[in-house]
Amino acid sequence: xxxxxxxxxxxxxxxxxxxxxPTINIAGSSTILPLMADAANAYQAIAPTIKITVSGGGxxxxxxxxxxxxxxxxxxxxxxxxxxxxxxxxxFDIIDIARDAVAITVSKAVIESGVHSLSLEQVxxxxxGKINNWKQVGGFDKKILVIDKEPSRGTRHVxxxxxxxxxxxxxxxxxxxxxxxxxxxxxxxxxxxxxxxxSHAWLNDRARGIALTLDNGKTVSASPADVLSGSYPIQRSxxxxxxxxxxxxxQAFIEFLQSPALAPLIKKxxxxxxV
Amino acid sequence: xxxxxxxxxxxxxxLALVLLFVGFLLSASAPFFFNYGLSPIIAREWYxxxxxxxxxxxxxxxxxxxxxxLSLALPCGLATAIVSVEILPQRYHGLINVCIDILAGIPSxxxxxxxxxxxxxxxxxxxxxxxxxxxxxxxxLLSVMILPTITRxxxxxxxxxxxxxxxxxRSLGLDWSQRLFSVLLPQAWPGIRSASLLATGRGxxxxxxxxxxxxxxxxxxxxxxxxxxxxxxxxxxxxxxMGEASVGSSQWSALMACALxxxxxxxLLSLLAQRPART
Numbered sequence: 001x002x003x004x005x006x007x008x009x010x011x012x013x014x015x016x017x018x019x020x021x022p023t024i025n026i027a028g029s030s031t032i033l034p035l036m037a038d039a040a041n042a043y044q045a046i047a048p049t050i051k052i053t054v055s056g057g058g059x060x061x062x063x064x065x066x067x068x069x070x071x072x073x074x075x076x077x078x079x080x081x082x083x084x085x086x087x088x089x090x091x092f093d094i095i096d097i098a099r100d101a102v103a104i105t106v107s108k109a110v111i112e113s114g115v116h117s118l119s120l121e122q123v124x125x126x127x128x129g130k131i132n133n134w135k136q137v138g139g140f141d142k143k144i145l146v147i148d149k150e151p152s153r154g155t156r157h158v159x160x161x162x163x164x165x166x167x168x169x170x171x172x173x174x175x176x177x178x179x180x181x182x183x184x185x186x187x188x189x190x191x192x193x194x195x196x197x198x199s200h201a202w203l204n205d206r207a208r209g210i211a212l213t214l215d216n217g218k219t220v221s222a223s224p225a226d227v228l229s230g231s232y233p234i235q236r237s238x239x240x241x242x243x244x245x246x247x248x249x250x251q252a253f254i255e256f257l258q259s260p261a262l263a264p265l266i267k268k269x270x271x272x273x274x275v
Numbered sequence: 276x277x278x279x280x281x282x283x284x285x286x287x288x289x290l291a292l293v294l295l296f297v298g299f300l301l302s303a304s305a306p307f308f309f310n311y312g313l314s315p316i317i318a319r320e321w322y323x324x325x326x327x328x329x330x331x332x333x334x335x336x337x338x339x340x341x342x343x344x345l346s347l348a349l350p351c352g353l354a355t356a357i358v359s360v361e362i363l364p365q366r367y368h369g370l371i372n373v374c375i376d377i378l379a380g381i382p383s384x385x386x387x388x389x390x391x392x393x394x395x396x397x398x399x400x401x402x403x404x405x406x407x408x409x410x411x412x413x414x415x416l417l418s419v420m421i422l423p424t425i426t427r428x429x430x431x432x433x434x435x436x437x438x439x440x441x442x443x444x445r446s447l448g449l450d451w452s453q454r455l456f457s458v459l460l461p462q463a464w465p466g467i468r469s470a471s472l473l474a475t476g477r478g479x480x481x482x483x484x485x486x487x488x489x490x491x492x493x494x495x496x497x498x499x500x501x502x503x504x505x506x507x508x509x510x511x512x513x514x515x516x517m518g519e520a521s522v523g524s525s526q527w528s529a530l531m532a533c534a535l536x537x538x539x540x541x542x543l544l545s546l547l548a549q550r551p552a553r554t
Contacts, residue, residue: 060519068522083524145405148492151324152519168324176408176490176505179515183487190396191406 010023018258022249025049025231028062029154031100031199032238034074035269040263043256050249060152066092072250073242077199078167091244096237097257099272101200101222102158103209104234105185109192110210113140117161117211117219120233124163126195129173134193147173147184147196155181158236159197195252200227201270224272238271295470297538304532307525315529316536321493321507323516328529332493332535336410336506337537340485341478343414343502344421349471351418359426361459371425379423387484390416395488398503408490408505416484418544421474428473432466433459469548476541476548479510486511509537 026036033056038054042110057065059076067087075219077100080088088094104123106115115138118126125131126144135141148171149156157167164171178184181202187205194234196207200222211221218231226232242254256262263273307315311328318329359371393416395407436459444458460467490505491512497504512532519525 057518064519064521083521087521141407150491150515150519151322152516170322173407174492177492177515186391187406191399193405 021049021051023053024073024250024253025071026052026054026073026075026240027057027065027071028073028241029059029077029238030182031057031059031077031154031201032075032097032240035200035222035238035266035271038269039257039262040266042261043253046256047252052253058150058152058179059157063088063241066243071247072242073254075106075238076241077236077238078157080241081167083233088241092241093244094239094241095254095258096231096239097262097275098238098266098274099227100236100238101227101232102155102197102234102236103222104212105188105196105198105203105205105207106210107188107191107194108133109206110139110195111208113142115139115210117213119122119213120163120215123195123212126165127171127173130176132173142193145176145187145191145194146174147187148177149184149196149197150177150179153179154236155199156195158234162234191228199270203270222253227271282459293542297535297542298536300531300535301322304528304535307528307532310525315532319495321512323520323526323529326479326525328525328532329493330509331531332495332538333509333533333539335495336477336489337508337510339410339502339506340413340417340489341475343411344417344478345471345475346417347415348422348425348474352422352470352474353429353467355422355426356429356433357455357459360382360430362480374421375426378419379427383420383481383484386416386420387487390484392506402503404503406490406505408488409503410489410496410506411502413489413508414502416488417478417481420481420484421478424474424477425470428470429467432463432470435466436462449509453552472544472548476544478542479537479544482510482514484512491515509533513537 002176011118024040026040033054036054042055057080061076062071062076063080063084065071066072067084076094080094087256099118104118113134116136118137122131122137126137126146127148129146132144132146133141134144149159151168160169160171161167176187178196181199185197185198185202185204185207188196188198189204198207198209200209201224209218209222212232212233213219214231220226222232222234227235240254240257242250246254248270260273266273277301287532296475307328307416315328316330316334318327319331320327320329321332355375357369359368363371390412394412398404398409398412442463444454449457485508489508489511491507492505493507493512494504498503513530516526517530520530
């Protein structure tokens with residue numbers, strides 16, 4: 001009988017220990033998600049007793065979740081809106097951890113058809129519905145599949161601010177609306193005629209970033225050189241939002257996120273380190 | 276004794292839950308109807324940032340999707356039920372039921388992924404579309420998803436037709452199609468009717484699969500019967516925006532109003548399905 005009780009205890013104890021583990025919950029921008037997941041893994045190698053969960057949902061979700069106390073860290077890849085700012089007020093810190101460029105992304109076939117760069121004006125006209133065929137910008141005779149993003153997504157805010165002049169501008173030329181970077185990339189790479197906006201880290205062979213011709217005639221792309229020099233116009237800070245009142249465990253992790261140790265992970269994910 | 280009180284408790288609890296849900300939705304969407312009245316229901320533009328909350332495109336989208344789904348699933352489901360109950364010998368019943376149950380058991384997100392991987396490219400290539408995202412894609416996907424509900428409930432309805440009717444029809448010398456259309460289907464009609472209504476309710480509420488293939492854009496199809504256009508449904512709107520709306524904001528209460536409209540229509544359908552129809 002005693003043996004059984006002891007056996008039971010030995011079975012329960014390890015579980016009990018894992019429940020007592022300090023946990024850091026993180027949610028928000030799907031742009032920062034892959035970087036944060038890597039950072040969490042790296043940090044757990046240093047501090048194995050701490051459990052970190054990372055999930056997506058978009059910048060809007062991240063900001064709201066941290067305000068409502070659902071998560072410890074909210075990830076945001078855009079500036080908070082006025083209403084969000086009012087709620088964040090004095091009680092939260094916004095900490096930049098990296099920089100990112102939003103690439104105007106097109107299907108592989110579009111580039112192969114001869115469209116090698118677009119001007120900011122052309123991209124705006126495509127999203128306003130004034131240009132709707134690739135032949136109008138030097139490509140093949142195919143209609144443009146214009147993909148817009150859910151309005152709260154950080155990528156969309158940055159894109160719309162630079163291209164359409166206002167982070168909340170309408171895009172009447174859009175054909176469909178997608179959510180995460182992942183969803184949008186799969187639509188672009190499946191299509192032959194799509195244009196969309198992706199965080200630079202999500203580009204691949206079938207969803208390629210297209211170079212932009214600036215008003216001064218210079219052509220720039222979402223490459224590290226052009227982003228860091230500031231000449232690539234659609235760029236932003238990737239930041240985290242945390243309550244000012246925070247535990248030591250949380251503070252230690254945040255210091256890790258700001259340390260140079262994060263730089264290789266940031267580069268690996270296609271973003272640009274600040275330190 | 277305890278059994279009776281347990282049953283009584285359960286009944287009261289389920290009733291209370293329904294009232295609680297509806298009450299919550301009413302109170303959460305009240306600010307919206309207070310500020311904007313009922314006019315958003317027929318307004319066309321939904322731009323939360325500009326405080327425009329027009330429900331019409333999503334309502335039309337939901338209606339189209341369910342019409343497409345029903346017009347495919349009802350004939351197919353009914354035919355399956357007739358074949359499996361009236362024609363096939365008993366030993367095949369198990370096989371058919373297993374197939375239908377598997378169809379019913381597939382999670383809806385898996386249907387959505389299958390839709391993205393197979394249905395969208397197929398539509399895109401065969402109908403020469405800009406992208407496969409469309410009302411048609413959502414309707415096709417949904418028809419498969421409500422097929423099990425219709426089939427299973429229609430089977431039950433057919434089985435419930437008294438054997439004496441079948442025997443009487445046969446002894447009158449009616450042939451198969453006469454027996455089917457003048458005896459079996461009219462007798463089973465109340466059951467088939469509630470099957471379709473329940474399936475409609477299920478279909479209206481389906482979110483993730485529809486959201487992945489419908490295109491999620493707030494636009495009324497042009498012209499109105501253009502089923503190949505991307506559109507929005509009430510559920511895909513709620514699914515896409517609920518996470519980003521901060522609790523208590525006007526966008527939040529507008530989404531709650533969407534949820535209220537949806538819940539009320541599904542409740543209405545369930546009530547209609549309950550009422551025994553006269554034959």
